[in-house]
Amino acid sequence: MQSNTRDQEAQWIEMARSGDDEAFGKLVNAYQGPVFNLCYRILGNAREAEDAAQESFLRAYNNLHRYDASRKFASWMLTIASNYSVDQVRKRRLTLLPLEKIPAARRPGMESGSLDEQLIMYQTEDDVRALLDSLPAADRSAVVLRYWYDLSYDEIAEVLQASVSAVRSRLHRSRKAMAENWQASISGAGFRETSDEPSTV
């Protein structure tokens, strides 16, 4: 079954390389969710995530001739999305607005469900955002790949183009930092600011 999916994916890639936009559209349909989620978790709001995901697919489309077929297409797409989103976070240093003034867009799909469920979802999302925002963007990417995509260290290393030991130490550092931040937040000290996103510029 999985082999069939990969065969079909390889076929779409080949067709897209030959200029078939419809085939590339199928790849967009297949990977829009993972790519958007990665951008959203790194950037923290839906509007920027949409732009970043769109840009990631455009970059993939323009560089399809460079795609190495021995690599998983999903990994390649996530590499593009992660690199672009991390760059965008770094560029925020130049923005004139304090980061907390950038409105946090609602999570798409949050409007469904009962009021209680929505409240829990909002609370969870706020906690997730606070935890991720307390990390440098590059570490955020590793955490997202680990928790949301359940990737192994090897796979994360492939996506982030880093060594396995670097990924392992990045994840350890991130988990430790998030745990300390969580502990600080429940004891009333609040979350610490992330190292590569100053609160005011």
Place this chain on the structure above:
Amino acid sequence: MNHPPFDSWLLEPSELTEEQRERLEQHLAVCENCRQHDLSLRSVDLILSSAGLVEPPDGFAERFAVSLERRREQRLHRRTAYVLALIMLGSLAVLAGLLALGIPQLAGLGNQNLRGMLTAWRQISVIVELGVSLLRTMDPTTYPAVMLWPAIVLAVMMLAAHITFSVVWTALYLRLATQPISWSRRP
């Protein structure tokens, strides 16, 4: 918290041996700091694991198709602008060449005024002298000016064509390069 090796063991509990796990449990039983840290790590794991995948708003693929089409148009417009710029530069080179070489050869046969003007850097003086000569044609007794007529007509026509082309090109360049337009109909 800094209690090696327990702080690093807390980060990878699944990789511990049975003996290490027992030592960790014994340590947690007596160390409040490590116990709190363990609890925080578990809470973070739980929070991150309970947040699901966020899907993009509906119509993502359609928006991508539109955006792809727009990029293509922009690329086409940029390419058009580059081609126009090349034509412009080419026409400038042709004009300079003609002024430097062609006109004196066409009009300067036996004309002392135009001899020696075979270098490009004297274009401006050629144009000025052509203007002066144009004025001199008002006097029918001026022999050299009569000889210059074909060159003057040619130069004026070329200058007019060149100026027209420059204006059109600049307008097109500004329109295409700064405000790309769509030549295809959209629904």
